[in-house]
Amino acid sequence: xxxxxxxxxxxxxxxxxxxxxxxxxxxxxxxxxxxxxxxxxxxxxxxxxxxxxxxxxxxxxxxxxxxxxxxxxxxxxxxxxxxxxxxxxxxxxxxxxxxxxxxxxxxxxxxxxxxxxxxxxxxxxxxxxxxxxxxxxxxxxxxxxxxxxxxxxxxxxxxxxxxxxxxxxxxxxxxxxxxxxxxxxxxxxxxxxxxxxxxxxxxxxxxxxxxxxxxxxxxxxxxxxxxxxxxxxxxxxxxxxxxxxxxxxxxxxxxxxxxxxxxxxxxxxxxxxxxxxxxxxxxxxxxxxxxxxxxxxxxxxxxxxxxxxxxxxxxxxxxxxxxxxxxxx
Numbered sequence: 001x002x003x004x005x006x007x008x009x010x011x012x013x014x015x016x017x018x019x020x021x022x023x024x025x026x027x028x029x030x031x032x033x034x035x036x037x038x039x040x041x042x043x044x045x046x047x048x049x050x051x052x053x054x055x056x057x058x059x060x061x062x063x064x065x066x067x068x069x070x071x072x073x074x075x076x077x078x079x080x081x082x083x084x085x086x087x088x089x090x091x092x093x094x095x096x097x098x099x100x101x102x103x104x105x106x107x108x109x110x111x112x113x114x115x116x117x118x119x120x121x122x123x124x125x126x127x128x129x130x131x132x133x134x135x136x137x138x139x140x141x142x143x144x145x146x147x148x149x150x151x152x153x154x155x156x157x158x159x160x161x162x163x164x165x166x167x168x169x170x171x172x173x174x175x176x177x178x179x180x181x182x183x184x185x186x187x188x189x190x191x192x193x194x195x196x197x198x199x200x201x202x203x204x205x206x207x208x209x210x211x212x213x214x215x216x217x218x219x220x221x222x223x224x225x226x227x228x229x230x231x232x233x234x235x236x237x238x239x240x241x242x243x244x245x246x247x248x249x250x251x252x253x254x255x256x257x258x259x260x261x262x263x264x265x266x267x268x269x270x271x272x273x274x275x276x277x278x279x280x281x282x283x284x285x286x287x288x289x290x291x292x293x294x295x296x297x298x299x300x301x302x303x304x305x306x307x308x309x310x311x312x313x314x315x316x317x318x319x320x321x322x323x324x325x326x327x328x329x
Contacts, residue, residue: 062302063173067115067252070301072140075111084113087194094122094259101126102139109139116195116300117252119260124150143251150250155216155297158227158243158314160234166242170311174244174303178212199254199298200264213254213298216246221278221286222295224314225321232320241314246307248299255293267291273329279322 058065058073065073089095098118102109112118118125128146129136136142161169193201202211217223220243227241256263263271276289289295314321 062175062179067301071114074114080110092260098122112139117254120255147249147251152247153250155246155248156220156223157216158223158241160227160230160239161242162238173305176212176214215296217296218294225278225323228321243312245310247309248307253297255297275326275328277324
């Protein structure tokens with residue numbers, strides 16, 4: 001008892017000096033972004049409860065609507081100029097090039113900024129407009145024509161599910177975490193945050209952030225390895241890793257670009273200085289995976305049943321899949 005009391009006294013005496021030596025308390029990871037992302041504008045452009053007749057079906061039965069339907073319905077109740085101000089889009093070079101063209105086409109075309117993937121594919125959209133100089137009157141008709149020109153991308157997503165949950169996804173599609181919130185005000189609240197901030201929160205906390213984004217990759221082994229981390233934490237006997245092969249319209253795939261949505265600092269460091277190897281059962285099966293759009297991109301809102309090409313259960317005897325990260329100069 002005496003030895004324990006002396007130890008506690010020593011800690012109390014040294015604490016101020018240790019704090020001084022190590023400097024001020026470590027900042028939250030959120031503090032790194034306060035100078036980049038202003039606080040979201042609240043209650044000015046957000047839908048109100050009175051708008052629930054328009055938006056509630058999107059939450060109640062999200063997989064019945066495409067992402068284009070989602071953005072079109074948002075456009076009916078969101079004040080676009082204030083939305084753009086809250087999104088802080090002026091800090092993105094691609095925004096200015098797109099906005100000049102949208103203003104030229106007509107005020108309704110600024111509704112396309114409700115789609116975060118427009119910032120990813122902005123230069124491709126401007127090139128499309130140069131080669132298709134017709135008189136566009138409907139922004140959503142333009143979006144569809146542009147989407148048709150881009151085509152689709154094969155991607156993968158792996159989840160830890162029970163057989164019943166896997167069957168439900170194949171029948172109804174995948175909903176984002178924030179669409180599974182119980183209260184409508186939660187749905188409304190999420191619309192008040194810049195897409196850049198939503199992506200940062202998604203990377204920091206994943207589904208725990210009630211994110212409206214779902215991560216996808218072009219590397220199936222990587223998808224399984226990430227899901228293996230979840231399975232290790234929740235080794236329910238009736239749960240397994242299910243690998244979904246997806247075919248997604250390229251227009252709906254959100255990724256980081258130099259002129260658009262920017263990666264968080266930690267991610268940016270990994271992009272420049274990290275390469276990944278996937279091991280299965282202790283043996284390397286895929287090397288040289290860099291942190292880029294193929295490593296992880298994002299899909300907003302839902303992944304529909306028509307976009308799920310196949311689903312397969314990963315046998316437990318093939319596990320574990322693990323990721324080994326190597327720093328490069």
